[in-house]
Amino acid sequence: MRIQFVFGRLGQFVVVFGFVLAIGKVHATFIGDYDLTESSRFAWILTYSATCSLLAYSFGLPEQGVVGNRWKSALAASVSSCLLFIGVQSVIAQIVFPRFFLALSVPVVFATLFTWSSLIVHFARIAADRERILLICDVFDTATVRSDVDFHTELPCVIAAVLSDTSQVTSDELMDLCEEHAISLIVLSDDARKNASVFEAVTRAHESGVRVRSLLDFYNQWLGKVPVRELPATALLFDVRELHHVGYARASRLVDLASASVGLVVLVMAIPFVLLGNTLGNRGPLFYAQDRVGRGQHSFRIVKFRSMRPGSSNGEWTQQNDSRVTTFGHILRRSHLDELPQVLNILRGDLSIVGPRPEQPQYVEHLANTIPYYNSRHLVRPGLTGWAQVNYPYGADEIDAFEKLQYEFWYLQHQSLTIDLRIIARTFRHVLGFKGQ
Numbered sequence: 481m482r483i484q485f486v487f488g489r490l491g492q493f494v495v496v497f498g499f500v501l502a503i504g505k506v507h508a509t510f511i512g513d514y515d516l517t518e519s520s521r522f523a524w525i526l527t528y529s530a531t532c533s534l535l536a537y538s539f540g541l542p543e544q545g546v547v548g549n550r551w552k553s554a555l556a557a558s559v560s561s562c563l564l565f566i567g568v569q570s571v572i573a574q575i576v577f578p579r580f581f582l583a584l585s586v587p588v589v590f591a592t593l594f595t596w597s598s599l600i601v602h603f604a605r606i607a608a609d610r611e612r613i614l615l616i617c618d619v620f621d622t623a624t625v626r627s628d629v630d631f632h633t634e635l636p637c638v639i640a641a642v643l644s645d646t647s648q649v650t651s652d653e654l655m656d657l658c659e660e661h662a663i664s665l666i667v668l669s670d671d672a673r674k675n676a677s678v679f680e681a682v683t684r685a686h687e688s689g690v691r692v693r694s695l696l697d698f699y700n701q702w703l704g705k706v707p708v709r710e711l712p713a714t715a716l717l718f719d720v721r722e723l724h725h726v727g728y729a730r731a732s733r734l735v736d737l738a739s740a741s742v743g744l745v746v747l748v749m750a751i752p753f754v755l756l757g758n759t760l761g762n763r764g765p766l767f768y769a770q771d772r773v774g775r776g777q778h779s780f781r782i783v784k785f786r787s788m789r790p791g792s793s794n795g796e797w798t799q800q801n802d803s804r805v806t807t808f809g810h811i812l813r814r815s816h817l818d819e820l821p822q823v824l825n826i827l828r829g830d831l832s833i834v835g836p837r838p839e840q841p842q843y844v845e846h847l848a849n850t851i852p853y854y855n856s857r858h859l860v861r862p863g864l865t866g867w868a869q870v871n872y873p874y875g876a877d878e879i880d881a882f883e884k885l886q887y888e889f890w891y892l893q894h895q896s897l898t899i900d901l902r903i904i905a906r907t908f909r910h911v912l913g914f915k916g917q
Contacts, residue, residue, distance in 0.1 A: 488600040497529035532561040542597040554593035608636030617669035634704040654681040706889035721895040722860045743823035761808030764790040772838035775861045780830040783821040834900040835863025836888045867891035870906040
């Protein structure tokens with residue numbers, strides 16, 4: 481299924497490049513009278529196509545499921561690409577693309593992105609319907625799993641049937657249920673796995689070709705999280721790459737330093753504009769520092785552009801549409817510019833680019849006493865972004881902290897450079913798509 485998503489994104493670039501190249505070929509053949517493949521314009525067309533695809537990805541394409549959002553995203557990506565290259569031409573004082581090309585590229589790229597996204601969403605829904613799940617667990621777990629599947633899945637699937645009362649289940653009844661709902665996967669809770677009659681019935685279904693997973697495995701593979709309620713103490717006995725694999729730790733730190741060095745340049749360029757906005761709409765200190773808990777439960781001072789009224793951060797959870805946030809602070813938060821000074825924390829080694837979100841000491845103390853295994857998140861360096869941040873909305877209370885911890889456990893168990901790059905790519909989508917809180 482992940483291959484399908486990768487195909488969708490690579491295919492998006494290929495089809496955009498194909499149609500943009502066609503526009504260039506039409507201009508070269510019938511208007512400009514030149515050989516497109518031998519001119520510098522071919523490289524510019526490749527760059528333009530890549531830019532269109534990256535902007536489309538940042539606006540949620542090709543996986544945008546809602547039709548209204550799909551055409552808005554396609555329109556935003558096509559218009560933004562055109563305006564960006566008009567700006568590039570102005571800066572370099574060179575006509576890269578003629579007006580014919582730019583004018584025609586907007587409707588063509590829009591139609592291409594919208595059509596390709598519609599096809600990908602259509603096939604993803606077909607794929608999801610093929611992964612039809614029989615869930616065998618109690619009523620409480622059923623409601624939770626349904627809610628989690630509806631909220632977000634890494635791999636598409638459908639809860640096609642549920643079996644909560646397993647006291648009288650037989651092999652024949654289970655096989656009939658699988659055939660009636662075209663079940664391709666059976667997911668078992670721990671209690672269901674311990675039930676001898678259920679296990680016998682599921683064994684027969686498995687022998688007929690139906691795949692079987694525990695609830696924990698299902699969450700790991702399909703949802704990208706680890707349900708703490710299913711996590712026995714022995715499940716914590718896994719390697720953490722940042723601690724146990726020297727190669728990964730060194731490579732990750734090099735990525736941190738390289739990224740933070742680039743971010744430092746951006747920070748220096750952004751300070752004059754943020755300073756102006758702060759003077760007009762934020763009234764107070766430019767920077768804000770706060771204690772956070774890092775690796776090994778050691779505290780450090782995190783640095784951000786201030787987005788709240790001076791003296792208003794009194795240890796309360798930050799809420800969506802928080803009244804303490806100033807007018808300019810809303811802009812900083814929506815664009816994530818308030819996070820930019822944290823590149824200084826990355827250079828100092830307090831933060832990594834990717835990792836669990838660093839929390840305030842008073843929150844950590846409270847949550848560690850109420851949520852099992854909470855302090856395990858401090859085995860690794862906290863991050864500017866992370867698996868929980870890109871998969872779950874902004875946390876505003878203890879329940880949200882519990883939900884995000886399940887994603888953080890998944891990251892601890894699967895930590896790798898490949899996963900880190902996926903998280904960074906999703907972060908760009910959130911930032912460029914202005915999905916911040």
